[in-house]
Amino acid sequence: MIFALDLEGCIAPEIWPVLGATYRLPDFALTTRDIGDFDELMQRRVNAARQAGIRLADLQKLAHAVEPYLGAREFIARLRAMGNVVIISDTFHEFSDPLAAKLGGVNLFANRFELDDEGIISGFKLRIRGQKERIVSGFKSAGFKVAAMGDSMNDFSLLRSCDFPVLYRPVDALLREFPSGARADNLDDALAHFEAAKARLDETGELL
Ligand SMILES: [Mg+2]
Known part of the structure; x- marks a missing residue:
């Protein structure tokens, strides 16, 4: 999983x-x-x-001074006890690699910046844009069940392509796309949804 x-x-x-x-x-x-x-x-x-x-x-x-939400490191540790954890984000490695380290060294898939000679951002390489669905599809075609969590419309393809979507404090537009999706307002709620999904998977072979 x-x-x-x-x-x-x-x-x-x-x-x-x-x-x-x-x-x-x-x-x-x-x-x-x-x-x-x-x-x-x-x-x-x-x-x-x-x-x-x-x-x-x-x-x-x-x-690099940005800290994870309180409890986030523990949340990821609990998920790791049930399966593999990856972060698929529209952020940039240059910004968020230290954050991934603070979260316990979780795998991060993100974008990269392009710089000019003076070190000013001149552009960006969107490795993730439009690829969230492909990454999930790749995992699924390799036989993994995928549970996902996102909060905004840039997570739409991630949530649509996975086996079990969790909407985390979703924007209204996302909520409209997944009216019956599992919803979490904090990381305790999210963990409870994922634990229930894992229990279903163990019992029935399916996450939903
Ligand atoms: Mg987000």
Whole structure:
């Protein structure tokens, strides 16, 4: 069994609003909860960084200070006792690798930045965009059952393609897509859903 989790908004706070608050750039503070089109969202963030002349290294100082939600490390440890855990996120390795380490060294699949000669972000490689569904399908075709958790529309394909979706404090648009999906308002709720799913799997061979 594999648990495929979104990162920001689920087990750690959103990083860009932290950057937005520090640099007072409204385009930084927007998140996937505000704009469903991730490409548009990233373009706005990159343009804002370029115009302000902010280097990736400056942003990393702030991003690397972000801590997981209280209890998140324990939550992942409990999931690991039941199966494999991967984080599939639209975040960037340059920001979130330390966060993955703080969460107990969990596997992170994320995007990467491109930099110019001065260390300012010039673009991005979206390894994850549109790929969440493929990653889940790959696990499934290898014979794994996949349970997933996400909070925003950028998790739609992840949640649709998995065997057991958990909506974590979902935005309204996501809730409309999965009206009968398991819903969690905190990590205790989420763990209870996953434990029940694992018990069903052990008993019936299916997660639902
Ligand atoms: Mg999220």
